[in-house]
Each structure stands twice: as C-alpha cells, then as structure tokens.
Amino acid sequence: MTPAEPFYGPDFTQLAGQDPEVAQVLLDEVARVRGGLQLIASENFASPAVLAALGSTLTNKYAEGYPGRRYYGGCEVVDRAERIALDRARKLFGADHANVQPHSGASANLAAYAALLQPGDTALAMDLQHGGHLTHGSKVNFSGRWFHVVPYGVRRDSELIDYDEVRDLALRHQPKMIICGATSYPRLIDHAAFRGIADEVGAWLLVDAAHTIGLMAGGAIPSAVPYADVVTFTTHKGLRGPRGGGVLCTEELASLIDRAVFPFTQGGPLMHAVAAKAVAFGEAMRPEFAAYAAAVAANAATLAEGLTAEGMRPVSGGTDTHLALIDLRGLGVSGADAERRCAAAGVTLNRNVIPYDPEPPTVTSGIRVGTPCVTTQGMGVPEMREVASIVVQAIAHPGAVASVIERVKGLTATHPAYPRVD
Known part of the structure; x- marks a missing residue:
C-alpha cells in the first residue's frame, strides 16, 4: 500500500503527516499480511478498487x-x-x-x-x-x-x-x-x-x-x-x-x-x-472470478489431502468448499496450542471446535483452515501441498520454527499479498 495507489480521497502521505501513529498501524498490517500465510477461512483481500470506494x-x-x-x-x-x-x-x-x-x-x-x-x-x-x-x-x-x-x-x-x-x-x-x-x-x-x-x-x-x-x-x-x-x-x-x-x-x-x-x-x-x-x-460477475472460486475449492481440497497425508484428520474426511476442519487429537495437540505455534511461524489460522469436541471453545481439539486469501495471492495446488507441510511442521515440531518461517517467506516472496505497484 504505497502513496501512489489510488484511494480517491486524502492519500497516505497526508495521513502519515497528520497522524503518524495511525499511519504506522496501516503500514504494520500490510506488512503482517505480506509476511505470513493467512488461512483464516472467513477472511480475504479486498481489491484496490474496493478499498478506493471504501475510502471515498x-x-x-x-x-x-x-x-x-x-x-x-x-x-x-x-x-x-x-x-x-x-x-x-x-x-x-x-x-x-x-x-x-x-x-x-x-x-x-x-x-x-x-x-x-x-x-x-x-x-x-x-x-x-x-x-x-x-x-x-x-x-x-x-x-x-x-x-x-x-x-x-x-x-x-x-x-x-x-x-x-x-x-x-x-x-x-x-x-x-x-x-x-x-x-x-x-x-x-x-x-x-x-x-x-x-x-x-x-x-x-x-x-x-x-x-x-x-x-x-x-x-x-x-x-x-x-x-x-x-x-x-x-x-x-x-x-x-x-x-x-x-x-x-x-x-x-x-x-x-x-x-x-x-x-x-x-x-x-x-x-x-x-x-x-x-x-x-x-x-x-467477471469470468476470472469463476476461475478464482473454482481455485479456492480446489486448493482447499488439496490442502485437506496434504494434511491427511501428513497425519492429520480432516473432519468428515475432507472438504467440498473453501475450508477444512482438522481434528488434532491424533497429534496430542490442542487447537489453542496449534494456533499459537502456527502464529509463531507466520501462519495465521484459528482454533475451532470439532463435532462432539471434549474440549471447551477456548481450547478445542481442532483447527479451521481456509484458502480464500492464499488463492487471491495466486497460490495453487503445488503451493497448497507446501502449505500443508508447513502447517504440520509448525504444529508437530515447534522447535523447528526458524526453518518454518523461512519456508513461509519463500511462498510469500513469490506470491505476495497486495503486490507493490510502481
């Protein structure tokens, strides 16, 4: 998000001059999403055109x-x-x-x-x-x-x-x-x-x-x-x-x-x-959005398959949509711990109850992963296999967090959120 990007209102340079504290929050949030994998199923990246209308x-x-x-x-x-x-x-x-x-x-x-x-x-x-x-x-x-x-x-x-x-x-x-x-x-x-x-x-x-x-x-x-x-x-x-x-x-x-x-x-x-x-x-309404929606579902299916291959159990055996619900009891890790371990490695996801969960919502036995954001970034089936491996390594091997961070950086470097426009 650079000052050159159009928002049809006071630009970022003016905000930075008038309120550098809030301007820094905006910069830090862009840096956060550019520097990690966003697997929250209920989030996405609005286009610059949508952001322009919001800032009007x-x-x-x-x-x-x-x-x-x-x-x-x-x-x-x-x-x-x-x-x-x-x-x-x-x-x-x-x-x-x-x-x-x-x-x-x-x-x-x-x-x-x-x-x-x-x-x-x-x-x-x-x-x-x-x-x-x-x-x-x-x-x-x-x-x-x-x-x-x-x-x-x-x-x-x-x-x-x-x-x-x-x-x-x-x-x-x-x-x-x-x-x-x-x-x-x-x-x-x-x-x-x-x-x-x-x-x-x-x-x-x-x-x-x-x-x-x-x-x-x-x-x-x-x-x-x-x-x-x-x-x-x-x-x-x-x-x-x-x-x-x-x-x-x-x-x-x-x-x-x-x-x-x-x-x-x-x-x-x-x-x-x-x-x-x-x-x-x-x-x-554009044809490219239909291709995007199909890719979101295909990526979610691939991510669920990759997690299965790495020893995790998708609830109901997989997914038909944009998200997968993962039962972690086989690893002996709670959803809350998995969420924290992934966050330390630059992967944002959320703990989630699974059906008939013995743990309370603050702890949970599962996590929820979604593919809208990473698909918006242009990631596809090959990247989803890497994402699955990253998630498993972050959760099952927290001592290897440094190597996981480097793998995350590799993906975000080639598929950045909000690519910089000259």
Missing part, C-alpha cells in the same frame, strides 16, 4: 431510507451507488430482491429473524458445536435469547448433517423457520432437502451463506437462491468485498426484509460500503 467521500452522506425514498436531501448521487449494487446483486445471484444495507452478516440475520419471526417463535438451526453460528441460537446472542432455537447436528459416524434428524426435529417442534448454513462445516449442504423439510412443516427457509456466497457467485458450488425464502450473506469473505452483509429474498418477502433492515434494526446505511459492495459484485 461517500462516507460523509446520511441516507436513511432507500433509493428515491430517503429521509435526507442530497441523496441523488448515493442513490445511484445503491441502485448499481442492487442491480448487480440481483443479476449475480439470480434473486428476485436484494438489500445491500446490512452492516454485517449478523445484522443481516437479525433482519431476517425480525422479518419472519416474533419473539418466542421456534426456529431450527445448526448446533454451534457442530459448525453453526452465534446467530443460530447461541444463548449469548439475540437469537438464543429472543427465540426458541432447536439445534440439529451431524452424525457421529460420518460427521455429516443428519437430514433424518432435521426432519424428525422439524416434525416434532413445528418451527416457523429453518436455518441452514455454517461457519465450520466443510461439506455441501443439501438445500433441496432443507426446502422439502421446510415445506412439509410450513416453515420459512433461511440460508445463511456468509461463508459460501463467493463460491456460489463463482459457480463453484450450487446456489441456495432457488431453494431459499431468504439468503443472508457477507461481502468480505469469498466475495472479496468490503466488510458488510446483504440479504436476498423472494419478491413476496421484499417489503418485510426492507422494513426489517431499516428502520427496525438499523439506521442509515454506510454509503461508502454500499459503493464498495457494488464494486465487489461487479468483480464477481
């Missing part, structure tokens, strides 16, 4: 409401940005309706709950310990405090979603809404099966595609849109956009979703983020 003067504009129906004057320019984002989102995903104002995936889920449920209503969602999300019924989250959320999980033998259990629970509890989607489930979700179960009990079907929306956009995995009443998503993971969320829904639910986002759960949208979402949607 659109951040100054209050625009409560929707295009053509604002509560402030002077919105004729930002209206154009939101209409572009909406048009691109509908076209990209083949959806009847889109809302691009949610500030995050959690905000998008809150809006979906608000649109479809009343406090105290019953919903069915994936157990957090088996790969679900805080907004899928955790007692420390609004979803678990305001609604009666019945959890479903994965089978002990296959570690795959037990669709028979889902149907049985739905018939028994008669939920008003069924939620599918996860943060650490590596396999494809059968949206058609969930649609059938939802129809059988007269429930709405909400697909939380925060993690998989980029793969869907690129055609690497099947889309949830044809099956769901509502799809919530984030724009900063596989889509490589700004931090934020969005909602797709049927025309029948359009007004309910829009009113649930504004004015029920949010105030004014972040118009610089909306413009950046429009940029990201535009990038995702």
Whole structure:
C-alpha cells in the first residue's frame, strides 16, 4: 500500500503527516499480511478498487431510507451507488430482491429473524458445536435469547448433517423457520432437502451463506437462491468485498426484509460500503472470478489431502468448499496450542471446535483452515501441498520454527499479498 495507489480521497502521505501513529498501524498490517500465510477461512483481500470506494467521500452522506425514498436531501448521487449494487446483486445471484444495507452478516440475520419471526417463535438451526453460528441460537446472542432455537447436528459416524434428524426435529417442534448454513462445516449442504423439510412443516427457509456466497457467485458450488425464502450473506469473505452483509429474498418477502433492515434494526446505511459492495459484485460477475472460486475449492481440497497425508484428520474426511476442519487429537495437540505455534511461524489460522469436541471453545481439539486469501495471492495446488507441510511442521515440531518461517517467506516472496505497484 504505497502513496501512489489510488484511494480517491486524502492519500497516505497526508495521513502519515497528520497522524503518524495511525499511519504506522496501516503500514504494520500490510506488512503482517505480506509476511505470513493467512488461512483464516472467513477472511480475504479486498481489491484496490474496493478499498478506493471504501475510502471515498461517500462516507460523509446520511441516507436513511432507500433509493428515491430517503429521509435526507442530497441523496441523488448515493442513490445511484445503491441502485448499481442492487442491480448487480440481483443479476449475480439470480434473486428476485436484494438489500445491500446490512452492516454485517449478523445484522443481516437479525433482519431476517425480525422479518419472519416474533419473539418466542421456534426456529431450527445448526448446533454451534457442530459448525453453526452465534446467530443460530447461541444463548449469548439475540437469537438464543429472543427465540426458541432447536439445534440439529451431524452424525457421529460420518460427521455429516443428519437430514433424518432435521426432519424428525422439524416434525416434532413445528418451527416457523429453518436455518441452514455454517461457519465450520466443510461439506455441501443439501438445500433441496432443507426446502422439502421446510415445506412439509410450513416453515420459512433461511440460508445463511456468509461463508459460501463467493463460491456460489463463482459457480463453484450450487446456489441456495432457488431453494431459499431468504439468503443472508457477507461481502468480505469469498466475495472479496468490503466488510458488510446483504440479504436476498423472494419478491413476496421484499417489503418485510426492507422494513426489517431499516428502520427496525438499523439506521442509515454506510454509503461508502454500499459503493464498495457494488464494486465487489461487479468483480464477481467477471469470468476470472469463476476461475478464482473454482481455485479456492480446489486448493482447499488439496490442502485437506496434504494434511491427511501428513497425519492429520480432516473432519468428515475432507472438504467440498473453501475450508477444512482438522481434528488434532491424533497429534496430542490442542487447537489453542496449534494456533499459537502456527502464529509463531507466520501462519495465521484459528482454533475451532470439532463435532462432539471434549474440549471447551477456548481450547478445542481442532483447527479451521481456509484458502480464500492464499488463492487471491495466486497460490495453487503445488503451493497448497507446501502449505500443508508447513502447517504440520509448525504444529508437530515447534522447535523447528526458524526453518518454518523461512519456508513461509519463500511462498510469500513469490506470491505476495497486495503486490507493490510502481
């Protein structure tokens, strides 16, 4: 990130002159990602074009409401940005309706709950310990405090979603809404099966595609849109956009979703983020993004295979998506220790519970690894084999950290994050 890179606002040189302390934070973060391997499944590197929109003067504009129906004057320019984002989102995903104002995936889920449920209503969602999300019924989250959320999980033998259990629970509890989607489930979700179960009990079907929306956009995995009443998503993971969320829904639910986002759960949208979402949607509509999405999935599969060959066990035997969940119990190492050992070697990943984990979330028996960032850097199948070997060496041989660091430097030197542009 050099002063020459365009951000269409005050440049970095001006920031460095006015606030060198914060400027140094920006420089240090770029140095951090350039100097290590980023394997967090929920992260990616937004393009310079997305960053330019985020750093624009659109951040100054209050625009409560929707295009053509604002509560402030002077919105004729930002209206154009939101209409572009909406048009691109509908076209990209083949959806009847889109809302691009949610500030995050959690905000998008809150809006979906608000649109479809009343406090105290019953919903069915994936157990957090088996790969679900805080907004899928955790007692420390609004979803678990305001609604009666019945959890479903994965089978002990296959570690795959037990669709028979889902149907049985739905018939028994008669939920008003069924939620599918996860943060650490590596396999494809059968949206058609969930649609059938939802129809059988007269429930709405909400697909939380925060993690998989980029793969869907690129055609690497099947889309949830044809099956769901509502799809919530984030724009900063596989889509490589700004931090934020969005909602797709049927025309029948359009007004309910829009009113649930504004004015029920949010105030004014972040118009610089909306413009950046429009940029990201535009990038995702290009042929090269489809190639990127396919490479993300192929890299994840190769990484899981490489870790297996090195003695680690992928949960469910592998992955169909952008992430793998790794059981470390065979190595006698906790997820927390593995995370620390990898960090010391320049590899960023996160500890993660595995299904039926005997350890608490602060410790865990597993780690989660993802390939969106390294794929954005141009790494492919050969590099993933090297990454697998690096991860194993960092975890199993912490005394060899110096040699691991050199191997990491070798990869990042040839595949840097945010390559410097003259």
